[in-house]
Amino acid sequence: MRAISQDTYGGPEVLKLIDTARPEPLPTEVLVRVEAAGVNPVDAKTRAGQGVAGLLGEPPFILGWDVSGVVKAVGHGVHTLAVGDEVYGMPWFPRAASAYAEYVTAPSRHFARKPANLDHIQAAAVPLAGLTAYQILTALADVQKDQRVLIHAAAGGVGHLAVQIAKALGAYVVGTASAGKHEWLRGLGVDAVIDYHSQELAEATGDLDVVVDLVGTEATLTQSVAVTRPGGLVVAVPSGSPQAVVDRAAESGVRVASYLVEPDGHALGEITELIESGAVRIEVEEVFPLAEAGAAHRRLEDGRTRGKLVLAVR
Ligand SMILES: NC(=O)c1ccc[n+]([C@@H]2O[C@H](COP(=O)([O-])OP(=O)(O)OC[C@H]3O[C@@H](n4cnc5c(N)ncnc54)[C@H](OP(=O)(O)O)[C@@H]3O)[C@@H](O)[C@H]2O)c1
Numbered sequence: 001m002r003a004i005s006q007d008t009y010g011g012p013e014v015l016k017l018i019d020t021a022r023p024e025p026l027p028t029e030v031l032v033r034v035e036a037a038g039v040n041p042v043d044a045k046t047r048a049g050q051g052v053a054g055l056l057g058e059p060p061f062i063l064g065w066d067v068s069g070v071v072k073a074v075g076h077g078v079h080t081l082a083v084g085d086e087v088y089g090m091p092w093f094p095r096a097a098s099a100y101a102e103y104v105t106a107p108s109r110h111f112a113r114k115p116a117n118l119d120h121i122q123a124a125a126v127p128l129a130g131l132t133a134y135q136i137l138t139a140l141a142d143v144q145k146d147q148r149v150l151i152h153a154a155a156g157g158v159g160h161l162a163v164q165i166a167k168a169l170g171a172y173v174v175g176t177a178s179a180g181k182h183e184w185l186r187g188l189g190v191d192a193v194i195d196y197h198s199q200e201l202a203e204a205t206g207d208l209d210v211v212v213d214l215v216g217t218e219a220t221l222t223q224s225v226a227v228t229r230p231g232g233l234v235v236a237v238p239s240g241s242p243q244a245v246v247d248r249a250a251e252s253g254v255r256v257a258s259y260l261v262e263p264d265g266h267a268l269g270e271i272t273e274l275i276e277s278g279a280v281r282i283e284v285e286e287v288f289p290l291a292e293a294g295a296a297h298r299r300l301e302d303g304r305t306r307g308k309l310v311l312a313v314r
Contacts, residue, residue: 003062003101004293009049012294012301015063015100023098023105024073030081030108031073035120037099037290038066039309040128040157041238044297052094063293064099064311065090068114068123078108086120087111090127093263100293102313112268115275118282125157125284125308130271132237132261133162133212137169140259141210141233145170150205150227153214154190155181157308158237160283162212163190168279174205176215181306188281202226213237221245221256228254235259283307 001022006014025031043063045051068088071081081087091097091106098104114123137143149166153159154175166173167189174192175185182193194204201223209232211224216238222245224234230253236245240258249256274280285306288296290313300309 001102002290003098004064004290005060005062006047007060009047009053009059011048012044012297014047015294015297017291020062020101022103025075025105027076028078028107029075029105030071030078030087030111031103031105032067032069032087032111033072033103034067034069034099034101034313036068036124036287037064037101037311037313038068038124038126038128039064039288039293039296039300039311040066041300042128044300047297055094056096061096062098062101064101065093065097066124066127067091067097067099067104068120069104069313072103074108081108081111086114088114088123088127089265089268090131090261090263093128093261100290100311100313107263109265110263112265112272115272117276121287121310121312122282122284124310125282126161126271126275127268128261129157129308130161130165130280130282131264131267132158132259133165134267134271135261135264136212136235136237136259137162137165137210138267140235140257141212143169143171143210146172147209148172148174148207150174150176150208150211150224151214152176152196152212152220152224154185154193155306156214157305158214159212160185160188160307161280162214163188164280165274168274171210174208176201184306208232211235218242218245222248225249225252225254225256228252230254233257284310286310287312
């Protein structure tokens with residue numbers, strides 16, 4: 001099968017197309033023919049030797065976690081999926097899933113049924129970003145109706161899904177984004193948008209119950225704590241909180257949490273329902289052929305993506 005591999009850590013240029021053996025499913029696993037693979041910041045960070053690179057061992061390895069495709073074989077013990085099923089998922093994270101390839105094998109319960117109203121390109125954009133938004137807003141923050149939720153980087157892959165999932169939970173949702181993305185975010189249901197280039201967060205909002213900080217710098221985390229009510233929660237998504245932020249939060253009675261996304265076929269099934277009901281839409285900004293994974297990483301590393309980037313594998 002064709003796959004994208006790297007022999008060394010480095011820039012996007014280390015990603016290269018190779019031929020390699022197709023994997024075989026073990027008991028409880030499925031073999032999925034990958035139609036499309038989503039691209040996430042953790043892919044680029046790991047390619048460069050950061051992200052979850054320390055967990056994958058030294059290169060060569062095949063990057064990628066988000067897949068949408070068709071079940072081609074099932075191992076002994078698989079009860080919930082059958083050959084021919086269209087599925088999507090973020091298997092194995094933070095171990096390697098090797099999703100930048102024509103086939104992957106993974107535990108069947110790391111997948112869910114692909115939303116019927118999405119094609120494979122759209123579906124491949126959902127799992128990692130969607131699970132991040134869903135797990136944070138439900139299990140971690142337990143967002144309730146009428147609570148006030150702020151999403152930093154609301155226009156990105158995680159952010160645009162978090163805005164819509166928070167709205168589906170009944171929250172009042174504030175987002176930060178550049179002015180050019182405000183109208184689009186209003187179309188996704190955001191209640192208020194803050195241009196982080198020209199507006200001070202503390203002047204634009206306050207008394208928040210939950211902040212999902214997808215920028216995660218000391219500056220944004222400090223501002224996030226300042227606009228959160230005592231007892232409220234700030235989630236530092238990219239890489240946790242520096243001690244100065246933890247101390248500031250403790251002084252004002254604000255809780256801070258770090259977070260790491262987990263494979264979860266059950267939660268993904270709930271995301272499928274949100275998508276099929278029309279409550280959540282996925283935005284794919286650009287599609288690249290598998291062989292151009294390096295170009296997709298360059299685009300991702302610009303940091304300006306509206307929604308998601310996807311690799312078309314077939
Ligand atoms: N811990 C975990 O399990 C986990 C899971 C998923 C993602 N993450 C991390 O969360 C971060 C976001 O992921 P993502 O996939 O959503 O990234 P992304 O799609 O690449 O985010 C791009 C968006 O970020 C916005 N942005 C950049 N700087 C900003 C700022 N200072 N304030 C507000 N918006 C800003 C950009 O909008 P503008 O053009 O308007 O600036 C752009 O729309 C990444 O660091 C990722 O690694 C962590």
